[in-house]
Amino acid sequence: MHPTLRMHIYKNRYAFAKFFLSLALSCTLLLSITSLMLAKSGVARDAITITSQTQQVHFPDSIDFSLTVNDAGGKITQATLYIQAPSLNGDEVHVVTVAKPGTSVHLAWHEDMQKADDFFSPGTPISYHWEIEDNAGADHTGTTQKFDVNDQRFAWQETDVQQFQIKYYNSDGAEVQSLRAGVDKAVKRLTSNLGGAPTKPITLWIYKDTNAFKSALPPNTEEWVGGIAFPDIRQGMFVVEDAQDNTLIRDMPHEMSHLVLHELTDGGVVDIPRWLDEGLAVYNQEYHEGELSYQLRQGLKNHQILRLSGIEDRFPSDSNQAYLAYAQSWDLVTYMYNTFGQAKMHTLIKDMGNSSYPNFDEDLKASLGMDEAHLENAWRLSQHQSSILTPDQEKQDPQPTKQVVTSSSSNPVPYSTLLLVLGIFLLASPGVAFASYFIYRRQVRIQQERKLAIAQAQRILDEAHWGPGPQSFTPIDPYAHYTNPGRYTQPAPPPAQPGNMLPPFPPPGASHPGAGEQFGSFTNEE
Template sequence: MTKIRLIIIPLLGLLLCTLAIPAQAQAGIQLVSDAATLSFPNTATFAAEFKSGVNISSVVLEYGIDQLTCGTVIAKAFPQFTAAGDVKVTWAWDMRQSGSIPPGATVWWHWLVQDTNGTQFTSPTQTIIWLDSTHPWQAISGGNITLHYYDGGQSFGQALHDAAAQALVRLSKDVGISSDKPVDIYIYANTSDLKASILYEPSWVGGQAFPETNIVIIGVSTDQLDWGKSTEAHELTHVLVGHLTFSCLGFIPTWLNEGLAMYGEGGPAAAELSQFDQAKTSNQLLALSSLAGAFSDEANRANLSYTEAYSVVNYLIQTYGRDKMTALLISLRDGNTIDQALQSAYGFDTNGLEDVWRASIGAAPRVGTSNPTPVFTPTQVPTFIPIGAAPLAPAASTPRPTQAQPSVTPVASTQPPGPAPTPVPLPQQLGISPGVLTGIEFGLIGCILAIVVIAVPVIVTTRRRNRRPK
């Protein structure tokens, strides 16, 4: 009996402790509400309410969009509030200050909260799609393409979807590039609807590729179906190439990027091919090394640049095949220069490529000394950078003045003024906040004391009894 008591009483104490610890843990910070509302295309407003048994002293919002990035720095915001046991906070992400994010991008956020006991709490990460809800969006999915549209009817949407899916198949078969998840294509009913979805875009914007978020947006009216098909294939190629070559190291020359996009859309129109033939005949073709940076603003020269870029890329694919093109892109992603990447994939550099390409189309030999100095101006301004986030690699398309609605890239953002980010303690792993651990520790200490208080007299009593003469 004595031995049983010796075992049972401490066990009972431990049991009571186990029951007591969750009660301690539940006394932390509670999430009452958490939501985001969109005022497209200007703001995303985050609002939440938290409760604690003591004053809440710190609330920080962490937010961003799902995209490829170079680093892991996270944007933070510090909403104003008065310390209390029940606090409501709101904070607006103002795109007019930060720059637009792509329509269809997935916005995520969560809150880091702390009270005066030192208890910390991280709310579950939530998401919302950044999209104009005034349009009755429909979606057609298949072939790793999700096409969103709201005008022109089902057959119009289906035709655009199928053209994009066919472009994906062609790019995978010929170039070796594909997407590991569906590319979202948003078809606006016209250019003005498209422009209304993005702030600070040039007046001639017709479509954009966002490789970091796997999104393409285009304004296509119902009488522009053929233009829409070729443009979405063009922008889709930019997304795939940008995704494959994404790194914080690499630089892809414009002739390769635009040449692949032209290949993706099926090649230049007859008028552009005719202009190219005339330039070849009159020995007016452009030096390939001069097409590494931004293409000319002058329409004829820009047209010739696109067609020549297509011709070179087409030569590489037709002559040397898909695998070498894939190897070239991967080599660029890994930070090699275009000359290094060409050498490793094909055994020649840019000038060597121009020589064999010129020979293949029957053009006059390259005049090395007359080559303009290459201008390595980025073909696009960097994609929007959230507050405090790491810089992104340049995105992947260039205005194509020859098209009725050329494609462009996102406009650079300016970072809004605000308090400098301050270090915030990391939330505990496994969903347990440090505050809860503090409660558990308190519970354990209390329980150990209780066990000592209960068990020690029992042990002492038992020993004393054992000493009694039998």
């Protein structure tokens, strides 16, 4: 190997070794600093420990949260309680300031459930955790605790019918059997009318008297409410005083209808209009009190039927207007079943449970062939009420428009994703560098071996043709094309030794030596 080439290789080896040694030292230093920082942070965090955390429900008044915490590195100054529940819009946050900071403190929070926004009905799942801070700058987050709100005033018992869990108290065997039979009958009716049955557990709380039931309702609930459903937590409540109570065939199937309908439409992109939700619930009742029919007749007679747009979100608080809203919603739903048939109503409910259409109007047009305005107008005309559409609007033939769901490519990449990519790059960089170095070394070795092989091949050819000895030659390019004529022509004769110079060909006028003649030296005579 040529000395210059060898020196160049040695220099490259030294440079690469120096580079990787510097890289290794830098990584080691960085990891050491990071470990020290994490260790220091860990010590600060571990200095705070929670020795106990409890909650006690006093339904329907309050919930008491308590916490005992110790600190080996400072004095506790503040704690923050985070409460999560399905009925809350985000976390409910309460800051508890320590009046006298110390290394061991007991903290408490009293949650007043008689406030409308802080009320949790029976069966509500609640989770919470504490975050503690001290005067040394340390903080600690406690583990998440979970519990379900229970009306502990009564000794509840349970029985199951299909997916419904019935909670009751102070009921004999006959009453329990009536409850079970009523639930089973209601499930069959709901499955037929709504086109499906629940697939997840639903809890029904059965109170024995009206006063107990009303005390379990959220604050500011209307007085005329005889049952209530909470679809977001899959819970329902109503009163059944005895086995012959009409609530078994009125309130119970009514509230069950809300719960089943919301499960069947879970996953849809639009809210169920209140008039449709309540209209279906009344339609699914087995018993209808005369007051409903009376209010409907009066509203039709006096042309005081409520517009659907006014009862989309909520019903009136006035009992008479509320009765009218229930009555006309029931009558409208009955009109829909009679006009379009049960199969199309099943399709409507199914459409509300998927995201193919962007709003309720589109669901109606896809399943029934008309939007809400045309549906309301057709029903009003069938009841001899005034039209709410102009003649031109009545002639319109609305067609459904499917929602096209597109993914936005303009969303910024999350910061955590960028950090993850950067971390992977930093971890992979040493491996890539080492791999590059070894690939480079292999290429250098291959080039050296190739040059050595060429030199050896040329030397063998020269020795075979001229005999051993130092020769001056031009290496043959091993990658030259095979048609190179220089590869296949006879090489020129070697130069003669001094004093025995022969021209390559006889000079002009000289004869060519014949066969068997010896070649002697040729000199010109003076």
